[in-house]
Amino acid sequence: xxxxxxxxxxxxxxxxxxDWLSVHDEPIVNLDKLTYAGNLDNLTEVQGxxxxxxxxxxxxxxxxxxxxxxxxxxxxxxxxxxxSHVDRSIHGPEDFIQTNVVGTxxxxxxxxxxxxxxxxxxxxxxxxxxxxxxxxxxxxxxxxPAFAESDPYEPNSPYSASKAASDHLVRAWHHTYGLxxxxxxxxxxxxxxxxxxxxxxLMIVHALQGKPLPVYGDGQQVRDWLYVRDHCRALQRVLxxxxxxxxxxxxxxxxxxxxxxxxxxxxxxxxxxxxPQRGVVDARTGRPIQRYAELITHVPDRxxxxxxxxxxxxKIERELGWRPAETFDTGIRKTVQWYLAHPQxxxxxxxGAYRDWLARQYGAxxx
Ligand code: NAD
Ligand code: TYD
Numbered sequence: 001x002x003x004x005x006x007x008x009x010x011x012x013x014x015x016x017x018x019d020w021l022s023v024h025d026e027p028i029v030n031l032d033k034l035t036y037a038g039n040l041d042n043l044t045e046v047q048g049x050x051x052x053x054x055x056x057x058x059x060x061x062x063x064x065x066x067x068x069x070x071x072x073x074x075x076x077x078x079x080x081x082x083x084s085h086v087d088r089s090i091h092g093p094e095d096f097i098q099t100n101v102v103g104t105x106x107x108x109x110x111x112x113x114x115x116x117x118x119x120x121x122x123x124x125x126x127x128x129x130x131x132x133x134x135x136x137x138x139x140x141x142x143x144x145p146a147f148a149e150s151d152p153y154e155p156n157s158p159y160s161a162s163k164a165a166s167d168h169l170v171r172a173w174h175h176t177y178g179l180x181x182x183x184x185x186x187x188x189x190x191x192x193x194x195x196x197x198x199x200x201x202l203m204i205v206h207a208l209q210g211k212p213l214p215v216y217g218d219g220q221q222v223r224d225w226l227y228v229r230d231h232c233r234a235l236q237r238v239l240x241x242x243x244x245x246x247x248x249x250x251x252x253x254x255x256x257x258x259x260x261x262x263x264x265x266x267x268x269x270x271x272x273x274x275x276p277q278r279g280v281v282d283a284r285t286g287r288p289i290q291r292y293a294e295l296i297t298h299v300p301d302r303x304x305x306x307x308x309x310x311x312x313x314x315k316i317e318r319e320l321g322w323r324p325a326e327t328f329d330t331g332i333r334k335t336v337q338w339y340l341a342h343p344q345x346x347x348x349x350x351x352g353a354y355r356d357w358l359a360r361q362y363g364a365x366x367x
Pocket of ligand 2: 085086087197198199200202214222258302
């Protein structure tokens with residue numbers, strides 16, 4: 001028995017691999033293209049572990065995927081691989097179409113070819129688990145009910161449109177060819193190994209460096225926050241007991257405005273790593289700061305910015321018995337502690353390419 005995971009050197013995929021191998025003996029073949037978001041440092045815990053086979057490659061490389069399927073004969077494929085950052089999709093949507101749409105299509109085709117050759121019992125138990133996002137449902141007004149699995153798709157960004165397209169392909173491969181697929185829609189994940197271009201890690205890393213904390217627009221946009229290891233456990237439940245052809249929403253039940261999140265992070269850093277003790281100075285003025293919240297800076301809003309996401313996770317709770325173990329308060333404390341304990345991981349992420357991205361998105365002073 002083996003799992004094939006795509007994108008397992010990224011944030012959620014790596015957490016899934018580490019969590020899986022901490023409780024299962026079943027090996028994982030991890031196919032990852034190592035884009036800017038893929039990082040082998042995320043997998044050092046399983047370096048040398050015979051249960052983890054890392055393959056550097058593209059899920060859209062059909063010959064490679066075919067070889068891997070034939071050689072390792074997985075009982076399931078979990079598709080984490082994607083271009084995942086909304087802001088990057090606004091600057092350059094093409095990679096999102098190529099990876100999220102074309103890449104998923106090619107992966108599906110190779111998996112279908114492999115699956116169709118399996119003996120009857122293995123065909124029946126095989127699973128293709130596609131990791132999608134709540135962003136395919138669009139945006140919510142403040143009083144609207146949370147997203148349910150039956151809600152229509154209304155993607156608003158190039159990123160969410162490309163994820164929506166890939167979900168439709170997965171759905172069609174189930175309905176037309178009978179491939180036993182499962183699709184999950186999770187809310188905003190946070191936790192260890194999160195690349196510091198996304199809200200939470202960016203704010204932690206910038207605060208410790210005395211850089212501005214860029215809040216888009218009024219900061220009143222709402223996201224539901226899901227601790228990444230809770231998400232990984234939900235995926236294990238879906239893989240084990242989800243019904244083929246079904247979709248499952250996964251959420252933390254923790255809605256927060258962005259400004260609340262940033263203020264919480266600043267307060268935690270004040271407690272765990274006080275700026276005066278670390279000698280943090282405001283990078284813009286060179287003056288020492290007393291509290292990290294002094295760095296909060298409102299910047300122009302993201303074009304087409306979705307106002308609110310919220311997840312109705314009653315289906316996975318009812319059918320599969322999954323609930324998140326962490327609240328935002330417990331998960332965010334663990335997350336800040338992890339970043340404080342791993343300065344070298346952070347340092348190695350901050351390559352020239354990362355600084356180029358900061359300059360492009362926020363202006364030269366932020367890089
Ligand atoms: P990430 O950007 O951190 O990692 C993506 C990984 O995929 C990287 O390791 C990258 O190298 C790899 N990759 C990209 N293109 C590839 C290709 N063509 N072939 C093989 N590997 C490739 O993303 P993440 O945050 O870990 O997200 C994982 C999945 O979860 C994505 O599908 C994303 O859409 C979805 N998701 C993420 C969140 C979140 O909060 N992070 C929320 C909802 C859904
Ligand atoms: P992000 O982490 O990019 O996730 P997503 O856009 O997929 O929800 O952003 C989370 C929220 O934080 C989103 O409303 C945009 C906002 N945000 C900022 O205000 N400033 C930033 O620098 C970033 C990266 C995000």
